[in-house]
Amino acid sequence: MAGEAASGFAHAGPRFDPKWLIIVLCVALTLYLGVVPLGFLLWQSFFTPQSAAKAAQFTFGNYAEAYGSADTWILFGNSLKFATGAAAMSFAIGTLLAWMNERTNTPFKGLFFALSVIPLIIPGILFTVAWILLGSPKIGLINLVLQRIFDTDAVFINVYSLAGMIWVDGLHYSPVAFLLMTAAFRAMDPSLEESAIMSGASVLQVAARVTLPLAAPAVFATLLILFVRAIESFEVPALLGLPVGLQVFTSAIYQAVHRYPSQIGLASAYAVTLLAMTSVGVYLQSRLSSSGSKYATMTGKGFRPRPIDLGRWRYLTTAIFLGYFLFIVVLPFLVLLWSSLQKFYAVPSMEALSRLTLEPYRTIISYPNIMRSVWNSLFLAIASATLIMLVTSVICWIVVKTRLPGRWLLDNIASLPMVFPGIVLGLAIMILYLTLPLGIYGTIWIMLIAYVTRFMPYGLRYNTTSMLQIHKELEESAAMSGASWTTTFWRIVLPLLKPGLVAGWIYIVIVSIRELSSSILLYSPGTEVLSVVIWELWENGQYVELSALGVMFILGLFVLVLAAQWLGRRFGIREL
Amino acid sequence: MLTVKGLCTDYLGERGQAIRAANNVSFDVPVGKLFTLLGPSGCGKTTTLRSIAGLERPLLGEISVGDDVVYSSARGVFVPPNQRGLGMVFQSYAIWPHMTVFENAAFPLRVGRKRLSRQKIDQRVMRVLQTVDLQEMAQREATKLSGGQQQRLALARALVMEPRLLLLDEPLSNLDAKLRERMRFELKRLQRELGITTVYVTHDQSEALALSHSIAVMNKGRIEQIGPPREIYERPVNQFVADFIGSTNFLDATVSGAESVAGFYRVRCELGEVKAFAHELLTAADRIVLSVRPEDIQLSESRPEGENVWEGTVDQKVFLGEFADWQVAIGERRLQSRVHPSLRTKAGERIYVSIDPEKCVALKP
Numbered sequence: 059m060a061g062e063a064a065s066g067f068a069h070a071g072p073r074f075d076p077k078w079l080i081i082v083l084c085v086a087l088t089l090y091l092g093v094v095p096l097g098f099l100l101w102q103s104f105f106t107p108q109s110a111a112k113a114a115q116f117t118f119g120n121y122a123e124a125y126g127s128a129d130t131w132i133l134f135g136n137s138l139k140f141a142t143g144a145a146a147m148s149f150a151i152g153t154l155l156a157w158m159n160e161r162t163n164t165p166f167k168g169l170f171f172a173l174s175v176i177p178l179i180i181p182g183i184l185f186t187v188a189w190i191l192l193g194s195p196k197i198g199l200i201n202l203v204l205q206r207i208f209d210t211d212a213v214f215i216n217v218y219s220l221a222g223m224i225w226v227d228g229l230h231y232s233p234v235a236f237l238l239m240t241a242a243f244r245a246m247d248p249s250l251e252e253s254a255i256m257s258g259a260s261v262l263q264v265a266a267r268v269t270l271p272l273a274a275p276a277v278f279a280t281l282l283i284l285f286v287r288a289i290e291s292f293e294v295p296a297l298l299g300l301p302v303g304l305q306v307f308t309s310a311i312y313q314a315v316h317r318y319p320s321q322i323g324l325a326s327a328y329a330v331t332l333l334a335m336t337s338v339g340v341y342l343q344s345r346l347s348s349s350g351s352k353y354a355t356m357t358g359k360g361f362r363p364r365p366i367d368l369g370r371w372r373y374l375t376t377a378i379f380l381g382y383f384l385f386i387v388v389l390p391f392l393v394l395l396w397s398s399l400q401k402f403y404a405v406p407s408m409e410a411l412s413r414l415t416l417e418p419y420r421t422i423i424s425y426p427n428i429m430r431s432v433w434n435s436l437f438l439a440i441a442s443a444t445l446i447m448l449v450t451s452v453i454c455w456i457v458v459k460t461r462l463p464g465r466w467l468l469d470n471i472a473s474l475p476m477v478f479p480g481i482v483l484g485l486a487i488m489i490l491y492l493t494l495p496l497g498i499y500g501t502i503w504i505m506l507i508a509y510v511t512r513f514m515p516y517g518l519r520y521n522t523t524s525m526l527q528i529h530k531e532l533e534e535s536a537a538m539s540g541a542s543w544t545t546t547f548w549r550i551v552l553p554l555l556k557p558g559l560v561a562g563w564i565y566i567v568i569v570s571i572r573e574l575s576s577s578i579l580l581y582s583p584g585t586e587v588l589s590v591v592i593w594e595l596w597e598n599g600q601y602v603e604l605s606a607l608g609v610m611f612i613l614g615l616f617v618l619v620l621a622a623q624w625l626g627r628r629f630g631i632r633e634l
Numbered sequence: 635m636l637t638v639k640g641l642c643t644d645y646l647g648e649r650g651q652a653i654r655a656a657n658n659v660s661f662d663v664p665v666g667k668l669f670t671l672l673g674p675s676g677c678g679k680t681t682t683l684r685s686i687a688g689l690e691r692p693l694l695g696e697i698s699v700g701d702d703v704v705y706s707s708a709r710g711v712f713v714p715p716n717q718r719g720l721g722m723v724f725q726s727y728a729i730w731p732h733m734t735v736f737e738n739a740a741f742p743l744r745v746g747r748k749r750l751s752r753q754k755i756d757q758r759v760m761r762v763l764q765t766v767d768l769q770e771m772a773q774r775e776a777t778k779l780s781g782g783q784q785q786r787l788a789l790a791r792a793l794v795m796e797p798r799l800l801l802l803d804e805p806l807s808n809l810d811a812k813l814r815e816r817m818r819f820e821l822k823r824l825q826r827e828l829g830i831t832t833v834y835v836t837h838d839q840s841e842a843l844a845l846s847h848s849i850a851v852m853n854k855g856r857i858e859q860i861g862p863p864r865e866i867y868e869r870p871v872n873q874f875v876a877d878f879i880g881s882t883n884f885l886d887a888t889v890s891g892a893e894s895v896a897g898f899y900r901v902r903c904e905l906g907e908v909k910a911f912a913h914e915l916l917t918a919a920d921r922i923v924l925s926v927r928p929e930d931i932q933l934s935e936s937r938p939e940g941e942n943v944w945e946g947t948v949d950q951k952v953f954l955g956e957f958a959d960w961q962v963a964i965g966e967r968r969l970q971s972r973v974h975p976s977l978r979t980k981a982g983e984r985i986y987v988s989i990d991p992e993k994c995v996a997l998k999p
Binding site: 254258 | 741791
């Protein structure tokens with residue numbers, strides 16, 4: 059028992075060992091963050107709204123209302139259709155790209171991995187807004203261009219529809235599928251396929267009898283991850299679905315809270331349902347990955363398979379890739395850039411070209427809340443990243459290095475927020491601090507709590523990867539040299555964890571800066587963050603100012619990601 | 635049976651530059667023989683094997699199996715690997731984890747060009763499983779097999795279609811030492827019994843010596859020497875081969891002159907004047923390297939008769955069970971010698987060293 063061995067040494071004197079203070083604090087914080095909001099959410103879903111006149115009462119009314127109405131079943135259907143569609147679309151695109159990159163001689167291979175950072179540098183809300191400017195029936199550029207070409211006034215594409223939502227969300231997250239499927243392709247021993255070829259099987263027979271059955275667990279796991287992510291998606295359903303009355307659970311929760319009077323009980327009932335769906339997804343996925351070990355075959359020295367020579371088909375795959383790149387990066391960014399250079403939004407024309415102006419940039423820089431929201435975003439990102447990485451390093455030390463009973467529970471509790479969709483977490487935390495009179499509600503601290511809770515599982519994952527690589531003897535020899543646990547942790551464990559700590563810290567900074575779905579329920583005047591300002595600009599119809607802010611935001615995130623990758627290379631980390 | 639002529643292959647390095655993996659590799663394997671490509675990692679042996687299989691496309695050269703040319707750069711022929719009809723065992727065995735033992739072995743019969751009846755397939759699979767002693771495991775999941783069993787299954791799968799040529803890519807390297815030794819005998823017995831022409835790739839010299847009819851020692855993409863195991867071991871053509879096969883003592887030397895018997899020379903080295911043997915013609919003042927195998931160094935407590943005798947002291951002794959390795963100091967120079975464990979001279983005591991002139995092999999450095 060590493061814990062006891064180390065403590066035995068420290069307990070030689072009667073002094074108080076700060077080890078236990080640190081451990082107890084970290085465990086308590088994790089338990090508090092992971093469990094309490096969930097409990098309150100469940101509790102609240104069984105109560106009537108509290109008002110000055112009447113105390114809250116126990117009721118099944120919220121669920122009765124939620125499930126008694128036919129609307130809920132439509133909601134349920136929409137959520138399923140949307141999430142399934144978006145997951146299937148991301149998967150199809152991502153798998154095709156992963157195959158092209160890993161197994162064929164399609165050119166532009168360097169660009170493929172640039173794709174992986176796109177969901178990071180283009181936040182969902184900006185991507186959605188950009189696609190509204192491209193695909194809305196009235197002002198969408200793609201429609202206008204096609205109408206000009208074919209000389210009609212028919213609407214070619216309409217993003218304000220279920221198909222449009224699936225398209226935008228599926229496209230935005232296809233790089234995630236690309237990364238997951240690339241990992242799956244790489245994990246497979248190429249000699250499994252080569253031995254089938256040597257047995258005389260044709261390309262199709264190899265694919266049908268060897269490659270696909272072997273890839274099945276990875277495929278299902280990827281689909282589940284994409285499904286859970288899509289069902290948690292907030293920006294796309296809110297911006298594209300709500301205007302045409304197409305609701306999914308996330309947008310329905312938002313509306314229930316923002317209605318007057320707000321129906322928190324109903325929102326909670328929806329949230330519990332959503333939570334149940336994501337939990338099932340995450341549970342199935344963990345089951346799958348543990349049973350998948352059967353397929354983790356012994357690999358040889360790993361000859362990378364020689365890429366398939368596509369011959370002339372190469373031009374087709376190149377075209378597919380360039381078209382994809384156009385849709386996911388070039389067009390969305392250019393349309394934002396164009397709109398940010400106009401005084402009022404206008405579709406591109408020679409006339410509009412003559413009216414290019416930097417006015418929106420001037421307006422946005424002098425926008426009343428902007429400086430405070432930049433400060434808020436940076437503060438929240440850096441504070442939550444630092445706090446998470448330090449706390450999870452202790453949690454992960456307990457889980458990985460000790461034999462403490464119940465440590466698996468700690469691991470699961472710290473990972474629990476993974477099943478919380480952002481909006482559900484926002485709701486749970488809102489309810490909690492509305493009820494608990496701690497004076498946190500309405501301050502920036504409630505958002506810090508939300509961010510720390512939401513991104514804790516990421517910190518844990520990065521730290522665990524690093525922690526597993528630190529041999530126990532490194533700590534034991536520090537203890538033998540006479541170091542206390544605290545000294546060992548500070549001087550030995552943390553420095554050795556540095557690659558994981560730095561990578562995780564940067565990742566959390568980036569995802570925090572773009573956070574919207576929790577913040578949208580928790581901000582109050584004075585604590586707006588950047589993504590909330592973008593949301594407000596959209597609601598106000600200030601498209602050109604929004605675009606100007608968006609362009610600067612994307613460039614800022616781009617610089618941050620570049621810096622992260624540079625740092626990653628310096629510390630020898632290849633994640634992110 | 636197998637002819638490889640002037641084979642050159644390139645692969646792309648990390649910066650996209652072409653790196654020569656096999657350089658002008660040529661050899662012949664007669665029907666029924668086991669031919670080994672032996673060399674350190676990165677010497678091009680696996681690339682050569684994969685070129686024969688058709689999994690790599692070489693740059694230049696010609697490969698023919700029997701009367702069929704399967705690759706020729708001059709004639710633009712490249713038969714795809716799935717139509718070459720060769721059996722191959724991979725280093726990782728590449729047993730498909732989603733199939734049973736039977737299904738793994740039956741796969742080549744099910745996907746091949748010619749359709750076989752179910753009965754015929756059953757018959758042939760069971761026969762081949764019997765050959766490798768896996769008949770009782772036929773319905774097991776392939777992942778439930780031990781390493782040695784997986785290895786035998788991979789062999790059965792390669793043999794089931796009765797290929798003209800069997801390709802083995804380091805098939806024993808993932809087994810533990812005991813099992814490897816047993817499989818060595820198994821493999822040899824099977825190959826000799828079936829009389830199947832085999833190309834075997836390994837970096838393990840004892841495996842190569844134990845199994846092969848003929849060995850090609852490769853280094854940096856080139857074949858250094860081709861010959862039967864005994865010849866490779868006893869008459870290495872250069873320092874690389876002598877060093878790679880077995881362990882040996884090297885002594886820098888200069889030729890003083892020829893002896894009356896052909897092939898024998900007097901050379902000067904650190905130990906003084908030595909009578910040595912060379913396969914090639916040497917002239918006086920040639921700089922050479924003497925290679926003396928540890929087991930060819932005779933030790934005795936009393937001075938023996940004959941040439942090449944020195945007096946030394948026992949420096950270090952390592953007891954290894956069936957034999958012992960001794961370091962013997964002659965002046966400043968230490969030689970490694972392999973002795974029978976019955977020799978009990980104590981460390982620091984005097985010992986006489988004698989080497990048969992025929993075993994002092996002079997090599998061009």
